[in-house]
Amino acid sequence: MSKLAEQLDQMTRPAETLVEKLPGGAVRCLACGHRCLIKPGRRGICQVRYNEDGVLKAPWGYVAALNVDPIEKKPFFHVLPGQDVLTFGMLGCDFHCGYCQNWFTSQTLRDPASEESLGLARRASPEQLVAAALRSGAKLVASSYNEPLITSEWAVDVFRLAAQAGLQCAFVSNGNATVEALDYLRPHLAAYKVDLKTMQDKQYRKLGGVLQHVLDTIQRAHALGLWVEVVTLLVPGFNDSVEELWEAARFIASVSADIPWHVTAFHPDYKMTGPDPTPVKGLQQAAEIGQEAGLHYVYAGNLSGRVGSLEDTHCPQCGTRLVQRRGFTLLDYQITAQGTCPKCAARIPGIWAG
Ligand code: SF4
Numbered sequence: 501m502s503k504l505a506e507q508l509d510q511m512t513r514p515a516e517t518l519v520e521k522l523p524g525g526a527v528r529c530l531a532c533g534h535r536c537l538i539k540p541g542r543r544g545i546c547q548v549r550y551n552e553d554g555v556l557k558a559p560w561g562y563v564a565a566l567n568v569d570p571i572e573k574k575p576f577f578h579v580l581p582g583q584d585v586l587t588f589g590m591l592g593c594d595f596h597c598g599y600c601q602n603w604f605t606s607q608t609l610r611d612p613a614s615e616e617s618l619g620l621a622r623r624a625s626p627e628q629l630v631a632a633a634l635r636s637g638a639k640l641v642a643s644s645y646n647e648p649l650i651t652s653e654w655a656v657d658v659f660r661l662a663a664q665a666g667l668q669c670a671f672v673s674n675g676n677a678t679v680e681a682l683d684y685l686r687p688h689l690a691a692y693k694v695d696l697k698t699m700q701d702k703q704y705r706k707l708g709g710v711l712q713h714v715l716d717t718i719q720r721a722h723a724l725g726l727w728v729e730v731v732t733l734l735v736p737g738f739n740d741s742v743e744e745l746w747e748a749a750r751f752i753a754s755v756s757a758d759i760p761w762h763v764t765a766f767h768p769d770y771k772m773t774g775p776d777p778t779p780v781k782g783l784q785q786a787a788e789i790g791q792e793a794g795l796h797y798v799y800a801g802n803l804s805g806r807v808g809s810l811e812d813t814h815c816p817q818c819g820t821r822l823v824q825r826r827g828f829t830l831l832d833y834q835i836t837a838q839g840t841c842p843k844c845a846a847r848i849p850g851i852w853a854g
Pocket residue numbers: 529530531532533534535536543544545546547548549550594649650
């Protein structure tokens with residue numbers, strides 16, 4: 501076993517809920533859609549959950565990244581706009597996206613180039629994180645940076661305390677969830693951001709995922725009453741054909757026309773350095789498709805100041821501009837305390853400040 505794995509294994513706890521015990525000391529991990537069958541002494545696909553003598557061990561008690569960010573950066577546009585969110589991340593992922601911007605922490609134990617990421621891990625307790633959130637004035641806490649599903653137990657322990665302190669809780673996830681993981685998270689979560697990376701299963705497999713798992717997560721999270729926002733990073737030549745964008749938009753609209761869809765611009769990163777950065781017109785075209793498909797809230801991200809009103813929220817009923825943004829900055833906010841449009845009184849879906 502590598503020294504890195506040995507050190508990470510010291511910061512774990514037995515997973516008690518998201519696990520199924522199998523004969524011969526094997527376990528099935530239920531934290532993500534891979535549902536790894538793990539024999540004693542072996543690791544799951546994510547490498548950070550492992551079987552120790554018939555017990556599934558899961559990461560617990562550290563953070564590798566901790567920042568106070570605007571909620572718009574996650575991105576959530578319909579969750580307490582303008583508020584800060586204490587965002588924490590651990591190490592590891594169940595995917596291996598070639599364009600990952602957080603690859604240094606997400607690919608720990610999977611890519612030797614990210615070995616030094618262990619230096620970022622520092623021990624922490626849920627009490628410390630919640631105290632830090634309160635000190636910073638954040639109104640939310642979020643699990644992000646690496647894939648939060650694979651460290652769900654840690655997130656729930658943080659969220660439980662955060663809720664007691666009056667904070668809202670959010671997941672920023674690749675959507676490779678299971679029914680069991682969503683049911684486990686539901687009592688503790690208010691909002692769930694899902695990356696819908698492509699509508700082609702063969703492309704999803706290149707990233708380490710399965711399309712249907714992500715579609716199921718969007719449907720189930722919405723059905724469970726979580727506030728869901730969907731993000732699609734448009735990678736030229738990978739997932740940005742007109743047909744594919746229509747398919748994505750139609751799917752989201754079929755779940756709910758009120759789910760915000762963020763189409764965001766790619767820039768070359770990590771192993772995906774071939775495609776050009778997404779042009780402004782690519783984002784605009786995708787946004788038009790989303791609107792034509794009936795989605796009420798379509799946003800263009802990562803090219804702030806160049807996409808016109810596609811950073812703003814408009815009332816779908818009367819067209820009034822309700823929230824004006826530039827990048828992660830709120831310039832104007834008109835939604836009423838009741839969560840309605842001040843002009844026509846239409847209800848605007850989301851989680852708003854009372
Ligand atoms: S979190 Fe996913 S990848 Fe990791 S062990 Fe569990 S099922 Fe496997």
